[in-house]
Amino acid sequence: MxxxxxxxxxxxxxxxxxxxxxxxxxxxxxxxxxxxxxxxxxxxxxxxxxxxxxxxxxxxxxxxxxxxxxxxxxxxxxxxxxxxxxxxxxxxxxxxxxxxxxxxxxxxxxxxxxxxxxxxxxxxxECNPVDFPFKIKERHGLDYIRQFPHLRPRTNASSSLLRIRSQATAAIHSYFKENGFAQIHTPIITSNDCEGAGELFEVAPPYSENEEDKYFFSAPAYLTVSGQLHLEVMSGAFSRVYTFGPTFRAENSQSRRHLAEFYMVEAEISFTESLEDLTKVMEDMFRSATEDVLTHCAQDVALFHKHVAPGHRDTVDRMLKTQFPVITYNEAIDILNRSNQKFDFPTEWGCDLQTEHEKYLVKHCGDVPVFVTDYPYDLKPFYARDNHDHPKHTAAAVDLLVPGVGELCGGSLREERLDLLRTRLQEVGLDDTYSWYLDLRRFGSVPHGGFGLGFERYLQCILGIDNIKDAIPFPRFSHSCLL
CATH class of the missing domain: 2.40.50.140 (Nucleic acid-binding proteins)
Incomplete structure (x- = not known):
């Protein structure tokens, strides 16, 4: 037939x-x-x-x-x-x-x-409906359709997600263009580990017995974990720059919040000495992109708010109507320690905030996005600016925590003082690797800062998607690389 x-x-x-x-x-x-x-x-x-x-x-x-x-x-x-x-x-x-x-x-x-x-x-x-995994009168859950990455765009949920994703991408580019940012195409293949966490995918040619051919680029090369350092290069000549592209983390994680390949929106602003300049861009971009998506993808968003996350539209409306509160890390620790909730991870000063802590802080602040600033210096990468506050040594860093997800954005002022940066690189054993980074501070350095936003987590936030694997067309995570 x-x-x-x-x-x-x-x-x-x-x-x-x-x-x-x-x-x-x-x-x-x-x-x-x-x-x-x-x-x-x-x-x-x-x-x-x-x-x-x-x-x-x-x-x-x-x-x-x-x-x-x-x-x-x-x-x-x-x-x-x-x-x-x-x-x-x-x-x-x-x-x-x-x-x-x-x-x-x-x-x-x-x-x-x-x-x-x-x-x-x-x-x-032709399509044989007997063999086709999606049935005409059934509403299939996201967990089920995720099994068929090559066919799931045929479903309402996936096609709506892809239209929303496309519109959100355009809205973010539009926001940066309207606010004077230059788009920079940062490299996918890089020789640096921006985060310093060592979670890198190494790029290597086919095996060769010749030692001289061991490295295609004559040195180890990796898939990028962030375009930040390359944006910092550009911020020495442009006052506002951004990039939007794929990044990679070799995390052996099966969580609902992590992917091995995901998209990042990153921005860098020169001539700033205030975290408020960064938080303003984060908040304005969030509002601008979300309002654009709600306007141009109303039916698609409504599908998620009705069938995937009932009632989530109220949360989104509340986020858009409320100015995002700002608390310090010290205040966050006090809030956690005063709570009656029992946490799985410690909450003493100096600990890194875990997802359970982040979600509690969001709820405590009215279930709206909240900025947490001035983290312990030792928790942040080498480039974060030293606040020089004692006895609690902190860095001029900020995270944006959002409902249902936890951390959405992470950023900081960058350490522009050459002597302090050189000392920090020596402490973490990177002074030889990042000698070029010191040059940025030697030749026309200015106070600057920037941030990165996880694009799939942003979609989770506004749509109420529980699993990040449902916010990207072809999810990549440990032990899974279909198609």
């Missing part, structure tokens, strides 16, 4: 120009206008002869009529197709790819503005 040939059933003898003679008048049928489904359902082309292409989301055959819903990924809403039973086809099944031509008309059904009265339906690609 499911053969590979394309079968076309048509009420017209041709897809192109046909001519009928009625008395002395000649009628010429126009070539149909090709529209995306999002353009067709907008209602702006009522009365037009159109062609649409896409995948069948539902099919219902009656004695005299045939009803289809067609989607091409351009919107969550599908286009209803109405045809006579003569156009039915055993190859016309849920999941099949089709091309339909006909006249777009107003729909009597209040649930949709228009419908397409089909004159021709062509099956372009």
């Amino acid at each position: 499911f053969r590979t040939a394309v079968k076309t059933l048509s009420l017209a003898s041709s897809t192109f120009i046909s001519r009928a003679v009625l008395g002395s008048r000649h009628y010429c049928k126009k070539i149909p206008t090709k529209l995306r489904v999002s353009e067709a359902v907008s209602g702006l082309n009522v009365g037009a002869n159109i062609k649409v292409q896409g995948w069948v989301r539902s099919v219902r055959a009656q004695k005299k009529n045939l009803f289809l819903h067609l989607n091409d990924g351009s919107s969550l809403q599908s286009l209803q197709i109405i045809a006579t039973s003569e156009l039915n086809n055993p190859l016309l099944t849920f999941g099949s790819a089709v091309e339909v031509t006909g006249v777009l008309k107003e729909s009597p059904n209040q649930r949709q503005q228009v419908e397409l009265e089909a004159e021709q339906i062509s099956v372009v690609g």
Whole structure:
């Protein structure tokens, strides 16, 4: 039944120009206008002869009529197709790819503005509904559809996520462009470990017995964990720069918050000595991108807030209406120690905040994003600026904690004082490796700072997605690299 040939059933003898003679008048049928489904359902082309292409989301055959819903990924809403039973086809099944031509008309059904009265339906690609893992009348959970990364874009949840992801990407780029930031394409392959944590994927050529060929670049090279240091290079010539691209961490983690490959938004601002300059950009970018997504992807966002995280829209609205509070690390430790909650990890001064601590602090502050500043100096990388406060030695660093996720952004003022930076690099044994970094402070150095935002965690935050693997098209994590 499911053969590979394309079968076309048509009420017209041709897809192109046909001519009928009625008395002395000649009628010429126009070539149909090709529209995306999002353009067709907008209602702006009522009365037009159109062609649409896409995948069948539902099919219902009656004695005299045939009803289809067609989607091409351009919107969550599908286009209803109405045809006579003569156009039915055993190859016309849920999941099949089709091309339909006909006249777009107003729909009597209040649930949709228009419908397409089909004159021709062509099956372009067959789909056996028995073998297809997604069923027409079932609402599949994210855990289930995650098993099929090559097919999950066909589901409403995944296609909505991808449209939101695309819109959020454009919104973030737009925010930086409108605020005078220059986009920098930082390298994927690098020789530095920006975070200093050693969680690096090494880049190496095929095995060679020749010792001289051991390193393709004549030195060890890695997939980048951050574009920050390269942005710092650029911040010596540009006052505002940013990058948005993939980063990699060789963390052996199966958690719901970590990926081996993920996207980072990173920015660097020159001529600043205040963490407030950084927090303002973080907060403004968050608001700008989120409001843009809510405006342009309203139906897609509503799907998540209804079926994936019911009630989460209230949390998002609260985040947008409330100015993000700011607390110091000292205040955060006091809040944790005064709480009645029993934590799995210690909460004494000097400990790193864990996810359980971060989520509690967010709840304590009204379930809105909260900035935590001035962390213990020893918890932060070598480039964080020393606050020189004693006896509690802290760094001018800041994290943005958000509901449901915990840490979303991390940033700091950078240590621009050459003598202090040199001492710090010597302490951590990186003075030889980062001699070029010292040059940035020797030649026209200025006070500066920056931050990084995890893009998938941002999507988790605004959509209420529990597992970060559902916020990216092709998740990469330990022991899993499908496709």
